[in-house]
Amino acid sequence: MLTLQFIPYSEIGSLNSDKKVQKLLRVVQEEKIILLEGRLASTEKSELIRKTMEEIDEKFKGIEIEELDLDKKDKAFLEKIKTVLINFIMGSRRGLTIIGPASIIKEIKKDPDKIQLFTEESRKRRK
């Protein structure tokens, strides 16, 4: 059974990077796919990759991660300034991040404004 867990930004926004990464990785190791409101910083993503590598064993094969950056779609200058100010105050809560165990998610395609997620089952059906 496929389990999706939505994590609102408010649930991780106040955590430091270490705790944020630990929390996300713990959920993924429970074989759940996370739909995270907002985006991680690059340094948080590299920390997530690093921690993932430490956890890899015969059962846990790693993660798949993809994100949608909604800020890029704001083309007007004033709108961009507004976005930067909002991000500065509230963090990167705009956008969406998908993180899941590599044993369940076989492929995530980004095109770049939409995300398609293929699980082991959907891949078999495509064949």
Place this chain on the structure above:
Amino acid sequence: MGIFGNFLRKFLKALFAKKGNVKLGLYGPPNGGKTTLANKITMDWLGEEMGSVSPIAHETREIQIKEQVTIKSKGKELTFSLVDTPGIATKIDFEEFIKSGMEEKEAKSRAKEATKGVIDAIKWLDDMDAVVIVLDATKDPYSQVNITIIGNLEARKIPVLIVANKIDLKKADIKKVQAAFPQYDVIGISAKYGTNVDNFYESLFKITNK
């Protein structure tokens, strides 16, 4: 990496600092052609290869360093330490290695070493003076590994050059790589056949401000 690994890293860092060398890192996902490019550079300027290459991912599982590489272009000279890093990935599955024909024991050992290699490559990001991101131009450039590496370098203000490798292949699409990273210089090359490497060498002077 452990205490010894950290000590070794600090020792090598101190050694480089003494010599005043520029550290040029080759980063990217597995099988982008980092070691093929490293071999091309060292063969062209030192007459020797740097590491082994393989169609099976994660052939490079340890940081490889070649010191005192001096390249020349249009009367200018640039000396750097070339740092070839293991490919950064978000997943490593030993069963994929078995599918490539490896014995189970060897596959598990390769996977374990590969995870350590990714950790080391991330750790070494801080030590680079300039980085060449080597991407397979036939693959989707919008991967989170690529975006994460570039984002980390941007946060550390480390100059970046993007190489769209494997342009000898029909599926290669340099324009797609350029569209994915419009704020960076993208050079299309074939490290295997040496196509356009002169332009690549010229670009190295630009990112190292020489």
